[in-house]
Amino acid sequence: MSTTLIRRDLPVLIIALFGWGIVAELxxxxxxxxxxxxxxxxxxxxxxxxxxxxxxxxxxxxxxNMLKRNRTLPQFIVSGxxxxxxxxxxxxxxxxxxxxxxxxxxxxxxxxxxxxxxxQAQYGVxxxxxxxxxxxxxxxxxxxxxxxxxxxxxxxxxxxPLFVSFIPGVMELGDWVVGAPSLGGTRAATLTTSIGSLVxxxxxxxxxxxxxxxxx
Amino acid sequence: xxxEAKQKDIWDKLGTIDYRYIYVTFIILMFIPILSPLGIPMKxxxxxxxxxxxxxxxxxxxxxxxxxxxxxxxWSDNGPVLIVTGKVLWRIPQDKDITIIMYQSTSDGAIxxxxxxxxxxxxxxxxxxxxxxxxxxxxYQLVYYSELTFGATAADMTSTCKADIYNTPTMNIEACKKVxxxxxxxxxxxxxxxxxxxxxxxxxxxxxxxVRQWWTGGAPPYRLPILFMTxxxxxxxxxxxxxxxxxxxxxxxxxxxxxxxxxLTGLKGEGTKMADITDLGGIGTLIFFAIGxxxxxxxxxxxxxxxx
Amino acid sequence: xxxxxxxxTIAATIVITSQLTMLWKDNTYFRWGTRVVVGYMIADQIAxxxxxxxxxxxVPTTTKGxxxxxxxxxxxxxxxxxxxxxxxxxxxxxxxxxxxxxIGVATIGMLRAQILDQIKNTVADVINAKTPMALFxxxxxxxxxxxxxxxxxxxxxxxxxxxxxxxxxxxxxMASIATIxxxxxxxxxxxxxxxxxxxxxxxxxxxxxxxxx
Numbered sequence: 215m216s217t218t219l220i221r222r223d224l225p226v227l228i229i230a231l232f233g234w235g236i237v238a239e240l241x242x243x244x245x246x247x248x249x250x251x252x253x254x255x256x257x258x259x260x261x262x263x264x265x266x267x268x269x270x271x272x273x274x275x276x277x278x279n280m281l282k283r284n285r286t287l288p289q290f291i292v293s294g295x296x297x298x299x300x301x302x303x304x305x306x307x308x309x310x311x312x313x314x315x316x317x318x319x320x321x322x323x324x325x326x327x328x329x330x331x332x333x334q335a336q337y338g339v340x341x342x343x344x345x346x347x348x349x350x351x352x353x354x355x356x357x358x359x360x361x362x363x364x365x366x367x368x369x370x371x372x373x374x375p376l377f378v379s380f381i382p383g384v385m386e387l388g389d390w391v392v393g394a395p396s397l398g399g400t401r402a403a404t405l406t407t408s409i410g411s412l413v414x415x416x417x418x419x420x421x422x423x424x425x426x427x428x429x430x
Numbered sequence: 431x432x433x434e435a436k437q438k439d440i441w442d443k444l445g446t447i448d449y450r451y452i453y454v455t456f457i458i459l460m461f462i463p464i465l466s467p468l469g470i471p472m473k474x475x476x477x478x479x480x481x482x483x484x485x486x487x488x489x490x491x492x493x494x495x496x497x498x499x500x501x502x503x504x505w506s507d508n509g510p511v512l513i514v515t516g517k518v519l520w521r522i523p524q525d526k527d528i529t530i531i532m533y534q535s536t537s538d539g540a541i542x543x544x545x546x547x548x549x550x551x552x553x554x555x556x557x558x559x560x561x562x563x564x565x566x567x568x569x570y571q572l573v574y575y576s577e578l579t580f581g582a583t584a585a586d587m588t589s590t591c592k593a594d595i596y597n598t599p600t601m602n603i604e605a606c607k608k609v610x611x612x613x614x615x616x617x618x619x620x621x622x623x624x625x626x627x628x629x630x631x632x633x634x635x636x637x638x639x640x641v642r643q644w645w646t647g648g649a650p651p652y653r654l655p656i657l658f659m660t661x662x663x664x665x666x667x668x669x670x671x672x673x674x675x676x677x678x679x680x681x682x683x684x685x686x687x688x689x690x691x692x693x694l695t696g697l698k699g700e701g702t703k704m705a706d707i708t709d710l711g712g713i714g715t716l717i718f719f720a721i722g723x724x725x726x727x728x729x730x731x732x733x734x735x736x737x738x
Numbered sequence: 739x740x741x742x743x744x745x746x747t748i749a750a751t752i753v754i755t756s757q758l759t760m761l762w763k764d765n766t767y768f769r770w771g772t773r774v775v776v777g778y779m780i781a782d783q784i785a786x787x788x789x790x791x792x793x794x795x796x797v798p799t800t801t802k803g804x805x806x807x808x809x810x811x812x813x814x815x816x817x818x819x820x821x822x823x824x825x826x827x828x829x830x831x832x833x834x835x836x837x838x839x840x841i842g843v844a845t846i847g848m849l850r851a852q853i854l855d856q857i858k859n860t861v862a863d864v865i866n867a868k869t870p871m872a873l874f875x876x877x878x879x880x881x882x883x884x885x886x887x888x889x890x891x892x893x894x895x896x897x898x899x900x901x902x903x904x905x906x907x908x909x910x911x912m913a914s915i916a917t918i919x920x921x922x923x924x925x926x927x928x929x930x931x932x933x934x935x936x937x938x939x940x941x942x943x944x945x946x947x948x949x950x951x
Contacts, residue, residue: 225830229838236578236842239585243649245615251843252589255582257810258836259575260795264814266787271821273780277773288766295770296777303781313792316785322541324778325502327746328753331936332775333503335757338933341926342761345456346449348923349718353726357905358912365916366923367719373662373686373924374712375472375705385473392665392917394875398882399914401670401856402907404638405883406890408852415845418837453761460931464938506932507925537786572790578843632925634918642847646855662921666914670856677851683921685928707931708924715923 226421233419274300299328365391441733445725452718459710467706471693477672478690481657481680484626485518488528492625493609494519496532497573499630499659500539508632510688510701511659515628516551517697524556524564529605531624533568533591540570550699562598566605569595581643584621584652621652630659637668637678645677655679662686744945751941754933856883882910 232254239247281293303324307315315321352363371377372388417423438446488494496519501508522528534543547553547567557565568591573583575590582589588600600606606619613622621627621644629640637658644654658668658681671678682691686708688701739747756771795811798804813835819828860883867873885907888900896904943949 221827221830225827225834228831228834229841231838232835233838233842233845236839237846239649240647240846241649248585251578252582252586254839255576255579255589256794256807257813258839259572259579260791260807260810261814261817261832261836262575263787263790263794264811265817266783267818268821270780270784273776277776288769292766292770292773296773299774299777300781303778304784307781307785307788313785313789316537316789317540317544321785323742323746325538325541325782327749328775328778329782330502330505331750331933332753332757332771334506334929335754335933336772337504337926338930339757339760341923341930342453342456344919344923344926345715345718346452348715349447349452349722352719353722355726357909361909361912362916362919363719365913366920367716369662369917369920370715370923371712372475373683373705373920374708375470375689376468376709376712378473379470385475389475389477390875391913392669394878395882395910395913396666396917397669398860398879399886399910399912400666401860401879402883402886402890403911403914404667404670404852405856406887408638408848408856412845412848412853415841415848418841419845450761457934460927460934461938464931464935504925504929506935507928537782572794576840578839581843581847638848638852639844642844642851646850647847651850662924663918665921666917670859671851673859676859684925685931686924703935704928704931707935708927711927711931 230419230421237419365396437734439729439734441725441729444721445729447721455718456711456714459714460707462710463707467703468709469706470709472686472689472702472705474690474694475687477680478682478687478694480674481682482518482691482694484655484657484679485522488522488526488625490525491527493529493531493612493623495624495627495654496530497627497629498532498534498539498543500534500536500542501632502538502542504632504661505542506700506704507661507684508630508659510685510692510699510704511682512630513546513550514688514691514695514697514699514701515630515657515659515682516546517699518691518695519628520551520553520557521695521697527564529609530557530565531568531605531609532566533573534570535572535574537570543569562594563604566603567595568593568600577639577643580639581647584643584647584654587619621648621654624654626657627654628657628659632661632664634664634667637664637671641671641677645671657681660684739945747940747945751937754937881906882913886910 235247235250236254239251277293277296281289303321306320306324307313309315310318310320352359352366354360354363368384368388368391371381371384372391377384414423485494496516498516499508499512519530534540543551553565561567571591572579573590574580579590583591587606591600593599594603600619601610601617609623610616610619611623627640627644629644631637631640637660640656640658644652644656646652656671656678658678660668660681661684665681665683668678668681672681682688685701685704688699689705690701691697692699692701753771753775756767759765760768791811795807799807813832816832817829819825820833860880863876864873864880867876885903887907888903889907889911891900891904894900939951944951
């Protein structure tokens with residue numbers, strides 16, 4: 215068997231074979247096709263679960279490489295904390311009743327106090343950066359910025375009780391911006407991107423789109 | 431050739447304020463309502479009214495599929511939406527005989543819902559007494575692990591929801607059997623059997639996915655009406671599917687939308703508090719937008735021209 | 739407040755302030771807060787994926803005799819070959835399987851929901867409008883759809899009528915981008931409101947001053 219057949223053609227054939235079964239299920243109400251869909255849903259879920267190590271590998275090696283490149287005390291503290299937290303949380307998930315420890319109080323403590331608040335604080339900082347952007351970028355110098363300023367501010371003010379309660383028409387204007395010009399733009403974007411995705415998808419299903427399977 | 435040193439005029443200074451002053455200003459403006467709530471009420475918008483009406487206008491004997499949307503990394507915006515929606519569903523009177531089947535599809539949901547169901551989202555006593563008959567909690571299931579599992583769930587819920595939180599197999603639960611018997615095939619619990627899907631997400635491509643799999647999916651198409659819990663920036667993505675004859679009957683965008691629903695239903699909660707805190711943030715937005723544009727136009731029309 | 743809750747509030751306050759220091763400038767405290775939670779998130783993925791493997795694969799195969807899920811595990815393990823330069827092609831098989839299924843489930847559904855229905859609704863909204871305002875909105879949306887689609891015609895140079903329509907289409911696209919950005923702005927504002935509220939109520943008033951929440 216040639217290398218091209220094993221490394222390129224057979225995987226592309228697999229895309230087509232399995233994909234068309236799912237497509238058929240959309241049009242033909244045969245119970246066996248629904249059973250096929252359900253089976254493959256669980257099958258691919260288990261596949262994805264088993265492959266968790268790939269992300270772990272990349273995450274851990276990225277941190278290790280950062281430490282190798284920058285052997286300073288602050289970096290040791292930062293990377294050391296990364297590895298310490300990783301080991302601690304994995305340890306908690308094994309010590310307190312693997313595999314159901316993830317539903318326990320000890321695990322929840324980490325989730326509620328570290329993850330929840332760090333992520334929200336990060337998004338809060340992002341908001342403040344956007345405030346800076348409102349000041350610096352939203353200047354009425356071109357058609358684009360005028361439209362963005364008008365439509366953006368209309369929707370922002372529509373969501374704030376102070377303006378909605380005391381300025382008549384703010385809610386109606388904001389709803390109109392979302393429901394007419396923005397709707398048309400989003401609808402068109404959805405249409406055009408879907409047509410592109412449909413073409414690429416159909417090409418993949420008939421075996422013409424080999425770039426979808428590029429692996430180093 | 432003489433070059434004059436570039437001197438910053440008032441317009442330059444106004445246009446290049448250090449960002450840190452802006453950050454501090456906004457933090458102070460948002461702290462004021464926390465220290466002393468302003469209490470400015472929201473108005474109820476048409477989408478919130480439609481959201482509430484869709485739930486209230488369900489016929490007797492209807493079945494609701496309720497996705498407990500929990501994302502702890504945006505809980506301040508997501509939490510109020512889920513909690514007020516859950517409370518509205520729990521308020522449905524007993525004589526309407528409405529079955530609620532719920533699940534969580536994120537690990538955050540698995541952790542948080544256990545706490546919510548004994549506190550903020552505690553079901554009324556009659557529901558607790560009739561667990562398995564009028565409501566079912568499947569707990570954490572990989573319903574939306576991928577679009578394939580989502581579509582498989584629409585075709586047959588037992589593909590992902592094999593048993594509830596008490597490990598009772600799905601089709602042994604009385605409520606599931608009752609709901610499955612509403613539409614053929616009568617022994618399969620699928621999207622045909624439900625009257626409403628209350629779905630939540632902050633993925634802006636998720637409106638496309640949920641409409642594909644639960645509205646236009648299936649042969650014939652399921653046409654399951656959807657109420658969409660989301661955040662503000664996914665509203666434009668939901669709009670193409672929104673309308674009385676379209677897939678998404680109504681949506682609630684974040685804490686602001688939750689504040690509207692809390693006002694409409696009288697169920698005061700975190701949404702109202704969050705919306706209150708954003709009041710002065712809006713004023714700050716307008717002020718800095720104005721300063722930036724005053725600087726821009728001032729420089730353009732009145733600023734000193736550079737001499738070289 | 740219990741010791742566990744107090745320690746939790748302190749830990750949360752520390753990570754929150756680590757993120758807020760970025761507003762001043764990049765610093766080690768900020769990077770520490772970020773990396774600690776990245777470490778948590780990687781560990782969280784490991785823990786949850788093992789939990790799913792247990793419930794989806796191990797329990798059914800060992801207690802219900804569903805031996806076929808071993809093939810799913812093997813296919814999943816084949817994905818690790820992508821880490822090898824010499825044998826990375828092995829991973830193409832399970833990837834192809836996932837890709838084919840994902841394309842199949844999404845692509846044709848797109849035809850109905852995102853293409854045909856959107857075209858239908860764009861025209862139907864104009865025809866079925868019951869009030870003058872609804873008709874106006876439907877016409878605006880119709881014009882927006884046509885002009886934005888014209889912007890994405892790249893097979894012809896944008897001159898003449900196409901230049902005008904694509905210019906108008908750009909304006910409508912900016913309107914969509916503006917509402918997406920504005921929604922993002924409001925969402926992030928609400929998140930910051932929650933963070934500041936936590937710092938004041940949970941940390942300052944409840945933990946430090948001992949006042950009830």
